Amino acid sequence: MNESAKHETVLDTGALQLGRVYAQALIGAAMKEGVTDDAIEQLGQLVDDVLSQHPTLASVFASPRVSQEEKSRILDSLLGDKVHPVLLRFLKVVAGRGRLGYLNEIRYSADELKNEMMGRVVAEVRTALPLTDELRQSVQQRLADKLGKDVVLKETVDPQLIGGLVVRVGDTVIDSSVAGQLESLSQRARDGLASKLIANADSFASGS
Structure with missing residues (x-):
């Protein structure tokens, strides 16, 4: 096995538990459409290539003062046709529940679940x-x-x-x-x- 996970993360245990619940939901939805690998990879790209490089955007996603509607609008504008619809719908659900601030934990747990499945x-x-x-x-x-x-x-x-x-x-x-x-x-x-x-x-x- 020659694969190596490159992301380094220090995460709170409670946040990880929440992240795992959402990751399970994402994988379940993605599996039904046969796009599990794509959804997890695109979530990782969002976390690593976008949010980590744009902390202001990450703060907007995490802020309870920004409305669900505004966050959904940002997701549409930012991701649009760039990610699979399964992932976009999932992110909007997460936004609606005020949990976009936990995308790092969700991504981490999704990677772990995928490894367990394999x-x-x-x-x-x-x-x-x-x-x-x-x-x-x-x-x-x-x-x-x-x-x-x-x-x-x-x-x-x-x-x-x-x-x-x-x-x-x-x-x-x-x-x-x-x-x-x-x-x-x-x-x-x-x-x-x-x-x-x-x-x-x-x-x-x-x-x-």
């Missing part, structure tokens, strides 16, 4: 340095062997991380034996990078 599990991996392609594949394979499922990695780089690597699946931190194996991989990757940096510095200093 027999995949999301593993959150925090590392001190970005994973290389080789290390990413090794981490995915070892986790897949441990969990007995295909694994999607949600990667976060934290330079302040002590120990180099933390792996979490749901509320569970992977046990020390597997985490230790992955940490060993991570350490070798850091050592390799350090060696290259030192070699480059030596080359620069010698003028070669």
Whole structure:
């Protein structure tokens, strides 16, 4: 399994529960028309490419002082024929219930539900340095062997991380034996990078 979830999210548990309810409704409606993948992908694009880049619009969606009618008008103007009608109708329902401020949580839960439907599990991996392609594949394979499922990695780089690597699946931190194996991989990757940096510095200093 070579897929990796790129979005990084810190979400409130209560908000996630609400998001999951709405995500289930979206997936249910999308499945009836055979557009589940499209609906989830387009929701992700709305969150990542539009709302994250235009915080004023996100604030309008979340504001209780902006009417349902105005929010629906904005959705029509913004999305129109750019998204599948199933998603547009869903967003208008969410707007009508005053929940457009939870689109991030709904999107997150929709991704999780899709992974569950496909027999995949999301593993959150925090590392001190970005994973290389080789290390990413090794981490995915070892986790897949441990969990007995295909694994999607949600990667976060934290330079302040002590120990180099933390792996979490749901509320569970992977046990020390597997985490230790992955940490060993991570350490070798850091050592390799350090060696290259030192070699480059030596080359620069010698003028070669």
